[in-house]
Amino acid sequence: MPIPPAVLAPGVLTPTDVEHVLPPQPTIPAGPLSTVPVSSVQVAPLATVVESAKRLAAWTAVDKHVLPEHKVIGIGSGSTVPFVVERIVAQGPEVNKDRVFIPTGFQSKELIVEAHLRLGDVDQYPTIDVTIDGADEVDKDLNCIKGGGACHLREKVLAEAADTWIIVADYRKNSDVLGKNWKQGVPVEVAPFAYVKVLQNLRTLGSEKASLRMAKMKAGPIVSDNGNFVIDAPFPEEQMKDPFTLLGRIKMLTGVVEVGLFCHMAKAVYFGNQDGSVTAKWHDGHAEHYDNSSED
Numbered sequence: 394m395p396i397p398p399a400v401l402a403p404g405v406l407t408p409t410d411v412e413h414v415l416p417p418q419p420t421i422p423a424g425p426l427s428t429v430p431v432s433s434v435q436v437a438p439l440a441t442v443v444e445s446a447k448r449l450a451a452w453t454a455v456d457k458h459v460l461p462e463h464k465v466i467g468i469g470s471g472s473t474v475p476f477v478v479e480r481i482v483a484q485g486p487e488v489n490k491d492r493v494f495i496p497t498g499f500q501s502k503e504l505i506v507e508a509h510l511r512l513g514d515v516d517q518y519p520t521i522d523v524t525i526d527g528a529d530e531v532d533k534d535l536n537c538i539k540g541g542g543a544c545h546l547r548e549k550v551l552a553e554a555a556d557t558w559i560i561v562a563d564y565r566k567n568s569d570v571l572g573k574n575w576k577q578g579v580p581v582e583v584a585p586f587a588y589v590k591v592l593q594n595l596r597t598l599g600s601e602k603a604s605l606r607m608a609k610m611k612a613g614p615i616v617s618d619n620g621n622f623v624i625d626a627p628f629p630e631e632q633m634k635d636p637f638t639l640l641g642r643i644k645m646l647t648g649v650v651e652v653g654l655f656c657h658m659a660k661a662v663y664f665g666n667q668d669g670s671v672t673a674k675w676h677d678g679h680a681e682h683y684d685n686s687s688e689d
């Protein structure tokens with residue numbers, strides 16, 4: 394998968410830009426599973442710590458959950474997912490030749506095609522062995538906010554279709570209550586003609602500042618891969634403490650296509666930490682810590 398090398402120009406890039414600049418890319422030889430230890434990833438300079446954390450989380454999750462017997466694999470969306478594909482490619486052509494990869498949207502479809510992996514769709518493969526995806530925020534019970542990139546409808550379909558749904562993220566997404574770190578609100582995909590009514594409904598439900606997500610380089614709202622609009626609905630902490638109840642209430646609003654609250658779905662979440670370690674939190678409450686710096 395071609396990934397452009399990082400070109401850091403201190404003083405030119407904004408902090409947001411820097412977060413999107415990839416760290417120096419290690420050479421990943423093709424080979425059998427896990428031939429490239431996660432510890433071979435160099436800890437990147439400060440400006441790219443977030444990117445390094447994403448890569449470590451993604452690589453660790455792939456090593457633990459994308460096994461040779463897995464033939465149908467869901468590929469999620471977001472900035473951590475390119476590292477998922479990178480690690481899957483490193484497992485080698487032999488293991489990948491019998492696999493099919495199902496994307497959650499335009500971005501992951503491009504990643505799959507560019508990596509020369511076989512593309513499928515969920516209508517051909519409604520049962521997926523494992524889906525690995527990113528998240529905007531994850532709470533202590535592994536509930537997630539997703540949809541910062543407006544992909545949450547397809548993401549939820551692939552999460553439900555998967556025997557195992559795994560999240561990969563950097564340390565900034567690790568939270569106790571949803572909405573503490575991700576302030577812009579719960580993404581709600583809506584049928585375009587119904588958005589004003591749904592905005593009203595969301596305000597009545599408690600999201601006073603619910604607003605239509607506007608495009609950055611286009612006049613008007615963003616349009617999802619499914620041709621819908623997205624509303625961002627911030628709710629008070631009291632309501633975010635019970636995301637499952639909130640999810641039910643929002644989903645019942647006619648005109649809502651899907652809600653970016655993913656409750657009780659993740660089997661495990663892998664967080665890449667600032668110090669180069671990875672923390673895996675599991676649905677049953679236990680946690681594992683991988684200190685990659687101490688590996689050979």
Ligand SMILES: O=C[C@H](O)[C@H](O)[C@H](O)COP(=O)(O)O
Nearest residue numbers: 471472527540541542543544
């Ligand atoms: O709609 C987008 C997806 O839910 C992403 O997985 C989520 O926004 C996380 O993206 P990122 O890893 O770029 O923060």
